[in-house]
Amino acid sequence: MPAETAEIERIFREEHGRAVAVLIRAFGDIDLAEEAVQDAFAVALSRWPFEGMPASPVGWIMTTARRRAIDAVRRESTRGHRHAEAARLYARHSEDDHPEGPMHDDRLRLIFTCCHPALAPASQVALTLRLLGGLSTAAIARAFFVGEPAMAQRLVRAKGKIRDARIPYRVPDEPELPGRVRSVLAVVYLIFNEGYAVSAGDALVRDDLCHEAIRLGRLLVGLIPEEPEVRGLLALMLLVASRRAARTTSAGELVLLADQDRTLWNREFILEGQTLVSRCPRQNEPGPYQLQAAIQAVHSDAAVAADTDWRQILRLYDQLLTIAPAPVVALNRAVAVAEIEGPVRALALVDALSDPATDGYYLFHAVRADLLRRLGRTAEAQQAYDMALSLAGNARERAFLQRRRDALNG
Amino acid sequence: MTQYLLSIYQPEGDVPPPETLQRVMQDVNALIEDAKAAGVWVFNGGLHPPGTATVVRCQRGDVLITDGPFAEGKEYVGGFMVIEAPDLDGALQWAGRLARALTLDGRGDIHPGLPVEVRPFQGSHAN
Numbered sequence: 001m002p003a004e005t006a007e008i009e010r011i012f013r014e015e016h017g018r019a020v021a022v023l024i025r026a027f028g029d030i031d032l033a034e035e036a037v038q039d040a041f042a043v044a045l046s047r048w049p050f051e052g053m054p055a056s057p058v059g060w061i062m063t064t065a066r067r068r069a070i071d072a073v074r075r076e077s078t079r080g081h082r083h084a085e086a087a088r089l090y091a092r093h094s095e096d097d098h099p100e101g102p103m104h105d106d107r108l109r110l111i112f113t114c115c116h117p118a119l120a121p122a123s124q125v126a127l128t129l130r131l132l133g134g135l136s137t138a139a140i141a142r143a144f145f146v147g148e149p150a151m152a153q154r155l156v157r158a159k160g161k162i163r164d165a166r167i168p169y170r171v172p173d174e175p176e177l178p179g180r181v182r183s184v185l186a187v188v189y190l191i192f193n194e195g196y197a198v199s200a201g202d203a204l205v206r207d208d209l210c211h212e213a214i215r216l217g218r219l220l221v222g223l224i225p226e227e228p229e230v231r232g233l234l235a236l237m238l239l240v241a242s243r244r245a246a247r248t249t250s251a252g253e254l255v256l257l258a259d260q261d262r263t264l265w266n267r268e269f270i271l272e273g274q275t276l277v278s279r280c281p282r283q284n285e286p287g288p289y290q291l292q293a294a295i296q297a298v299h300s301d302a303a304v305a306a307d308t309d310w311r312q313i314l315r316l317y318d319q320l321l322t323i324a325p326a327p328v329v330a331l332n333r334a335v336a337v338a339e340i341e342g343p344v345r346a347l348a349l350v351d352a353l354s355d356p357a358t359d360g361y362y363l364f365h366a367v368r369a370d371l372l373r374r375l376g377r378t379a380e381a382q383q384a385y386d387m388a389l390s391l392a393g394n395a396r397e398r399a400f401l402q403r404r405r406d407a408l409n410g
Numbered sequence: 411m412t413q414y415l416l417s418i419y420q421p422e423g424d425v426p427p428p429e430t431l432q433r434v435m436q437d438v439n440a441l442i443e444d445a446k447a448a449g450v451w452v453f454n455g456g457l458h459p460p461g462t463a464t465v466v467r468c469q470r471g472d473v474l475i476t477d478g479p480f481a482e483g484k485e486y487v488g489g490f491m492v493i494e495a496p497d498l499d500g501a502l503q504w505a506g507r508l509a510r511a512l513t514l515d516g517r518g519d520i521h522p523g524l525p526v527e528v529r530p531f532q533g534s535h536a537n
Contacts, residue, residue, distance in 0.1 A: 118498060165530045166412045168497040176499070 003048040011057050012041045016134025017219075018058075019065050021106035024169060027069055030131070030159050036069035037061070107132065108223045109169050111216075115184040116167045123158035124187045125194075130155055132219075133212045143194065143209055181224065185233050185289065188216045192237050196244075197394075210241055221276075231276045232290030238273035239296035242266040254400040258305040270300045291320040310339040327358045331367055343374040362391035366401060378408050411494045413452060413534040414501040416508060417527045420488030422460075430514055437511035441504075445493060450504060454491035488524075492531075501528055 016037060023033035040061050054060040114127040122144075129135045129143075141151035161167065172180045195209025217234035224230050246264035247255055255261075277297040280290045295316045302308040317333035330353055338346035350368050358364045369384035385405035392398045425431070445451035463478025479486065491508065495501040505528045510516065513523030 116498075118502070164532075165528075166497040168499050172499065 003044075003053045005045065005049070007053075008041070008044050008048055012037075012044070012061070013134040015058055015061050017107050017110065017132035019061050020131050021110040022062065023065060023069055024110060025106050026066070027073065028169075030162065032069055032072055033065075034131070036065040036072065039068040040064040105223050107219065108171055111184055111220070112171055112180060113162060113167055113169050115180075115187045116162075117180070117183050118165065118167055119158050119161060121187070121190070123154055124183075125190055126151060126154050127158050128187055128216070129191065129209075129212060132216065135208070135212070139208070143206070181227055181230070184220070185229060188213050188220070189233060189237070189289075191216070192240075196240060210237075210244075213237055214241065228280050229287040229289045232280060232287060232293045235273040235276035235280075235293035236289050236296060238269040238276070239293060239300055242269035242273065242300065248396075252396065253403075254396050257299060260305075262303060262305075265300070273297065274300060285323065286319070288320060288324045291316055291323070295320075308339070310336050314340060327353055327355075327361070328363070331358075331364060335367060338371060338374075343371045347371045347375065360391060362388045362393070362397070362401075365391065369401075369404070373404075373408060381408055411496060411534070412501075413492055413494050413531040414498075414505075415527075415529045415531065416491045416493060416501075416505050417487050417529070418489045418491075418508070418512060419485045419525045419527065422484050422486065426514060433516070434511060434513075437516070438508070441507050441511055442491070445491075445504060450493045450495060452492040452494055454489070456489035457487065460486045485525075494534075498528070498530075501530075 019037045019040075020030075020033045023036055024030055027033060043064055044061070048054075111128065111132055114131055115124045119127070126140055126144075129140050130137065135143075137152050137155060138148050141148040144151070146154075171177075191209050192213035195206045195211075195213060197206075214234070214237050217230075217237055220230045221234050242265050243257070243260060245266070246260035246262065249255060273293065274297050277290070277293050280286055280294070286294070295313055298309050298312050298316070314333065314336040317329065317336055321329050321333060331350065334346045334349040334353075337349055347368070350364070350371060353364065365384045365388035369381045369388055372378075372381035372384055382405060385401055385408070389398055389401050389405070392401055426434070442451060442454055460479035463480070465476045465478045465480045467474050467476075493501060493504055495504065505526045509523055509526045510518075512526065514520055
């Protein structure tokens with residue numbers, strides 16, 4: 001059976017993280033590992049379409065890439081290059097003191113290295129997408145509206161720091177582990193949000209980021225199943241992503257949750273997300289991702305917007321506010337209060353949030369404008385929409401706010 | 411093992427009260443003793459203020475001497491420590507202890523403590 005180029009690309013993207021991770025541990029060199037997998041890909045492209053797919057594509061990739069890496073090391077050592085040898089010693093050394101097991105999957109080591117707090121967040125994201133996601137530098141550059149040379153430079157610098165400062169290639173030990181897991185989850189969520197954000201740009205690239213974030217989330221759930229926040233994040237991403245098709249009109253206009261055609265929601269994502277939420281421990285204090293996922297799960301439960309259990313949502317926001325007190329959480333809580341106690345009470349809560357930081361946030365004014373609109377205070381609502389419009393980040397958000405503002409006079 | 415330079419950055423001007431300074435010095439000295447006992451310590455020292463610095467530079471064969479510091483700034487390196495650790499995480503643990511010592515109250519509740527910059531030395535990867 002001959003293999004299509006697209007299929008070969010898909011397999012390599014799927015296996016990139018594992019292959020690179022195994023080779024980094026064996027050879028202690030990220031560039032060497034990346035190049036070896038890239039070489040194997042080139043060989044596959046030139047052979048698979050004619051000879052057909054190997055019986056085990058994954059095994060073939062590993063064997064071919066490992067051979068390529070060994071060849072590269074031989075070439076370097078004959079040139080008197082001692083770095084490769086030192087790197088191998090280092091790799092062997094770090095292999096000795098770590099037992100095998102699910103916590104010691106090479107991909108987990110790799111993700112902890114990519115998301116090390118000593119690297120800038122933008123570099124953490126780029127490295128994770130490149131090494132674990134197998135995205136090309138060009139694709140990552142497009143996704144983040146950065147030129148390809150600049151993104152290449154960012155990756156080179158980050159890999160240079162990992163090598164020179166010796167950022168370790170291992171799963172951190174207990175006292176550090178929870179903080180480091182948080183840092184990994186933040187990177188995955190950032191990738192997801194970048195993909196989900198309603199901003200201009202290549203829709204395919206953005207979809208790709210969402211899928212990649214969910215794939216990383218699933219991988220992490222498989223590798224660290226005992227960590228409830230990992231499941232919480234995956235659930236949150238699935239439940240939010242389930243609404244993707246309903247979130248914009250065919251013309252690309254933003255549709256509010258209350259106005260969405262809920263038959264367009266992705267049932268599989270909702271089921272998977274809700275199952276994960278229901279497995280979150282009730283007795284322990286749930287973390288912010290679990291609570292946000294639980295809130296989304298309540299929305300997903302309602303077949304029509306009017307069925308939404310706002311009291312349950314309010315309880316969850318109260319919990320979230322105690323562990324993660326942030327103005328945006330308080331703002332969302334006020335939206336829930338408006339549904340239960342009416343816009344007067346909610347507006348008082350929103351107005352109390354006003355300070356220099358929230359005043360510069362478009363959503364604060366957009367929520368205020370909507371509450372004022374519901375109270376019939378049209379002139380003030382108009383002013384609030386104007387404020388929101390002047391602060392909104394992207395064209396689709398601005399178009400949405402403009403429509404709401406125009407509707408005030410109708 | 412890799413050697414790391416831990417540089418302590420100090421703001422120009424105000425010096426904490428003597429009793430605070432004494433506690434900081436006690437904590438730092440205890441840290442140095444622990445680092446020596448753990449075989450991590452290589453070298454450390456505190457520096458006189460930047461006003462005492464002199465800059466020497468060679469241009470067209472002549473060595474020029476000027477009053478320092480080389481770079482004027484609101485912060486300057488006040489002291490440093492060189493340690494040897496298996497990797498960055500190891501170095502960061504010692505840097506964390508140093509940063510904790512360099513606070514007014516041992517916690518940084520009132521005011522954040524002094525920043526410690528961690529930088530690897532070149533060519534120190536020998537095992």
